Amino acid sequence: MDRSSDRLPIRGGETLASAMKQERRGRSHPPKSSSSSISQSSRAPLIMGFLSCLAWLYVAGRLWQDSGNRLLLSELLQKNTGNMPKVLTVEDKLMNLGCNEVARKSVEAEMDLTLAKSQGFLAGNTSSSTKLLAVIGVYTGFGSRLKRNVFRGSWMPRGDALKKLEDRGVVIRFVIGRSPNRGDSLDRNIDEENHQTKDFLILESHEEAAEELPKKAKYFFSAAVESWNAEFYVKVDDNINLDIDGLIEILDSRRGGHGLYIGCMKSGSVISEEGQQWYEPEWWKFGDGKSYFRHAAGSLIILSNNLAQYININSASLQTYAYDDTSVGSWMMGLDATYVDNDRLCCSSSRQEKVCSVA
Known part of the structure; x- marks a missing residue:
């Protein structure tokens, strides 16, 4: 029987074993391109979280600013409310009715009457x-x-x-x-x-x-x-x-x-x-x-x-x-x-x- 023919199956067996070893090695060490994709996909949530934090800080800042403005306006309104007359005057009512011109003429007429009295137009008031x-x-x-x-x-x-x-x-x-x-x-x-x-x-x-x-x-x-x-x-x-x-x-x-x-x-x-x-x-x-x-x-x-x-x-x-x-x-x-x-x-x-x- 020829010895050379007996070695062939052994080489074939070695070749199969080495092929299986390489396959296992390949599964435990993935290629570099695949690792890079996994790394990039893991960064996206971090970026979104960072942007969310910025948005939250902006909204919180505006709310704080609006709150301060409302507080200031409230203080001014309370202060001015304390100075407002409790009862509307005739002038205020005329203004509400849109009668400013009538009010002005009434005031002028009253001033003319006062002037006439003071300057002796009415009987008994001769200067x-x-x-x-x-x-x-x-x-x-x-x-x-x-x-x-x-x-x-x-x-x-x-x-x-x-x-x-x-x-x-x-x-x-x-x-x-x-x-x-x-x-x-x-x-x-x-x-x-x-x-x-x-x-x-x-x-x-x-x-x-x-x-x-x-x-x-x-x-x-x-x-x-x-x-x-x-x-x-x-x-x-x-x-x-x-x-x-x-x-x-x-x-x-x-x-x-x-x-x-x-x-x-x-x-x-x-x-x-x-x-x-x-x-x-x-x-x-x-x-x-x-x-x-x-x-x-x-x-x-x-x-x-x-x-x-x-x-x-x-x-x-x-x-x-x-x-x-x-x-x-x-x-x-x-x-x-x-x-x-x-x-x-x-x-x-x-x-x-x-x-x-x-x-």
């Missing part, structure tokens, strides 16, 4: 601090410088004499508004003249024009009341000569009077035909008779302190008519005014006993 007897306003215009110089050289004092008259309690001023073209040569000329003579009352809010003459009365009495505290305020046209001593005599005899409306009282027909002299655009308001109410002639109008105060307080709502004398008369109609008709104040004639006369 005891009145120092001057009268403020006399002489109407004038931009083109009337020559006429003003004539007055300064005749019945109207100038310079030191004007100051002495003021010491007696009588102030005299030329009354004029501003040019429609503010700051032009007309305004500059008046300012220059006033700088030299110091005898103007310039109505800054009034536009000097013929059609604005009725409104000038409102501005004059208002400005005079605000500038001087006097018993009487006198409006005089620029074509009138005055007997100052005679006027002072009349006014002094009426000192302390309440609600005095003094002048040369008249009436007259209302002209309704447009284009005619003395045409009144509001003619239909005077009834079928077309007659004006009783009023002081426009050449010279005298109002006591409280009536002038009334014009000042209510200036914005006072109706004006075509002429200043009828306008002032209409304002007096609704008041408890005492009408004083003095023939010495009728300036149409130049009799000796007259206080005024046409220049």
